Amino acid sequence: MNFSTRQIQIIEAATKRIDKFGIQELTIKNLANDLELSEAALYRHFKSKNDILLGMLSYFIVGMKEKINKIIANDSETPCEIINDIFNNQLNTFIKNPAIVSVIFSEGIFQFNGTLSNKLSEMMGLMQEKISELVKRGQDEECFNKMLNPALATTMIMGSMRMVVLKWKLSGNKTNLVKDGQNMLNGILKMMKKK
Amino acid sequence: MNFSTRQIQIIEAATKRIDKFGIQELTIKNLANDLELSEAALYRHFKSKNDILLGMLSYFIVGMKEKINKIIANDSETPCEIINDIFNNQLNTFIKNPAIVSVIFSEGIFQFNGTLSNKLSEMMGLMQEKISELVKRGQDEECFNKMLNPALATTMIMGSMRMVVLKWKLSGNKTNLVKDGQNMLNGILKMMKKK
């Protein structure tokens, strides 16, 4: 799971290409041109195109996992604050590297490639698990009401946030993702707060 | 916008293929095999592969528009009931023809094909517009609270429902879509209700 610098260059070029032109335009030839390398050179660093995609997903998932775990470990904050931190962190990651979004939100594309769709499911499952744990804690500590069960509330939060990101994507990254995302999360949390 | 019976056969075969194997496996050759026709025969009915995809989207959008307008026209119901009806109708359409979901939820795939992504944006825009109108009416008639503005509430509803459908899809259509969808919508509407 340790990538060489050249491998990371390839992964980042592939991500940018998907972001700009879509998965259909990610070909070995195009990718090699982007990197100013020959096609054969790519096969020195990954054994197949599929391996490049797999590497790409692994690369981002590892980073995401680390950050989320670090945020959750902070036990001086309430569950509500932690949820806020997690999504703020995600939104800012997306702003900094918009290309990631195209890859992370593409279940549809990878759905029929076993290894790739497993990687994505793993990531979604991770988020679902962490968030619903936080919702449950929030309800137990009586800062959230119990109108929705934790699983349902989590699906709602994740779905709503995804929709905000999708709209940002469809606007050509013109809308203010951080503002819209915070707005959405605040609205949801307000409705979930104990009165 | 009037399709021949053969065109509809082709559209439905293409939809099923995307649903089962993904867009990458939608080739003229495969599609022709599915229909037990020669490849050239398909070009008697559509002038290009892109035209088949475009026809596919148009075909479903027209049907969706008609149904939604019919439901909204029913003025003996409250906004809340109408929203319920719209999503119930959608969920049942998905159950009856699961293949549609793969096509409708694939912005990522079509994002880089101008004409196709416009078709999809059109459909999402239509839903956004109709739902947020209903939310606004609900707030004016004081059956919804005003905690969220109509646009935000609509994004939340649509995002949450999409997430339920995505989960159904990822489960291999094993979860109970109608039950889960109703559950989600009831939860959201409960939180939005005036107390």
Added chain:
DNA sequence: TACTTTTGTAAGTGAATACTAACTTACGAA
């Protein structure tokens, strides 16, 4: 300096891609 490993290249491979040209068949109207 001599040897090995890493990283690159040019020039291919067969298979698949969307699409086309030329021709055939079935059938209804003039």
Added chain:
DNA sequence: TTCGTAAGTTAGTATTCACTTACAAAAGTA
């Protein structure tokens, strides 16, 4: 009976795809 048309066929086209082979230059390392 003749003619036009819709709907099909076979057998191609040029191009693109992921991937491979054989060889060379560079970069360590002894």
